[in-house]
Amino acid sequence: SQTIHQWPATLVQPVGSPLSLECTVEGTSNPNLYWYRQAAGRGLQLLFYSVGIGQISSEVPQNLSASRPQDRQFILSSKKLLLSDSGFYLCASGTADEQFFGPGTRLTVL
Amino acid sequence: GENVEQHPSTLSVQEGDSAVIKCTYSDSASNYFPWYKQELGKGPQLIIDIRSNVGEKKDQRIAVTLNKTAKHFSLHITETQPEDSAVYFCAASVQEGDMRFGAGTRLTVKP
Numbered sequence: 766s767q768t769i770h771q772w773p774a775t776l777v778q779p780v781g782s783p784l785s786l787e788c789t790v791e792g793t794s795n796p797n798l799y800w801y802r803q804a805a806g807r808g809l810q811l812l813f814y815s816v817g818i819g820q821i822s823s824e825v826p827q828n829l830s831a832s833r834p835q836d837r838q839f840i841l842s843s844k845k846l847l848l849s850d851s852g853f854y855l856c857a858s859g860t861a862d863e864q865f866f867g868p869g870t871r872l873t874v875l
Numbered sequence: 876g877e878n879v880e881q882h883p884s885t886l887s888v889q890e891g892d893s894a895v896i897k898c899t900y901s902d903s904a905s906n907y908f909p910w911y912k913q914e915l916g917k918g919p920q921l922i923i924d925i926r927s928n929v930g931e932k933k934d935q936r937i938a939v940t941l942n943k944t945a946k947h948f949s950l951h952i953t954e955t956q957p958e959d960s961a962v963y964f965c966a967a968s969v970q971e972g973d974m975r976f977g978a979g980t981r982l983t984v985k986p
Contacts, residue, residue: 769918801976808881808964808978809919855918863909864974866918 767792769867771856777873784829784843786870788856791837798839799857799864800831809855815839846874877902879967881977889985894955896980898965899947905967908941908948913962913979922963923950955984 768791778784790796800812811824813831821831828847832840839856851874857864878901888894900908906927911919925932925939925948932939936955941948948967952959962981968974 809966809976811974857918863921863924866911866920869916869918871916 767796767858767865769856769858769865771854771867771870773870774868775871775873777875778846779875780848781845784841784846784850784872786841786854786856786872788839788841788867789837790839790858793837793858795836796858797860798833799859800839800841801855801857801866803853803855803869804851813841848874850874877905877967877969877973877975879965879975879977881965881980883980884978885981885983887983887985888955890955890957892955894952894959894982894984896950896963896965896982897947898949898967898977899945900967900975901946902967902969903943903946904969907968908939909966909974910937910939910950911964911966911976913964915961919964952982955982957984957986960984 770789797816799814801809802812803809813821813823815821815833818833829843854870856867859865881898909924910922912922913919923934923937923939925941936953938951960983962979964979965977966974
């Protein structure tokens with residue numbers, strides 16, 4: 766079965782600082798990878814998905830970006846964080862049919 | 876694009892009672908409907924799913940029903956236990972990268 770690793774687990778960053786969240790996947794090859802954000806008390810919002818190395822699709826316009834330098838590595842980045850970027854970020858692996866989620870990163874922007 | 880609505884946002888039941896969470900979707904082409912359970916501070920875990928060619932699916936105390944005509948699907952939990960307390964999400968998908976989630980239901984099972 767797949768295992769999704771995310772780090773860090775929690776992060777507190779000042780407004781305007783850069784961001785890099787990493788996700789790696791074990792137990793599968795050539796997975797589709799997803800980044801979701803979950804704001805407090807709200808549902809999951811799809812941010813990015815990737816069907817292969819270097820292939821990124823963005824779902825919503827924002828100051829975040831994603832990259833996939835290796836088959837099982839997915840990175841979420843920002844050059845300058847906003848207060849509204851605070852939330853719980855989840856990486857997922859799988860297909861449109863079935864997705865396995867990582868443990869998440871709780872980001873607080875102050 | 877697909878739009879998924881989920882009700883209620885919060886649900887409190889006594890241990891042993893049943894809990895029902897309902898979702899509606901907008902895209903008639905959606906063909907896969909998973910349900911996820913998210914415990915505090917953790918990622919969502921898939922608990923049950925249903926495809927558009929099936930009307931009902933059951934797994935022990937959990938069941939999901941799908942009404943394609945009305946475009947709604949529901950999660951039923953019977954004989955609820957305190958460990959069922961969590962946030963539950965429904966989702967619908969029609970194609971790659973297009974899984975849309977409901978806003979979630981916080982279920983509390985009182986002992």
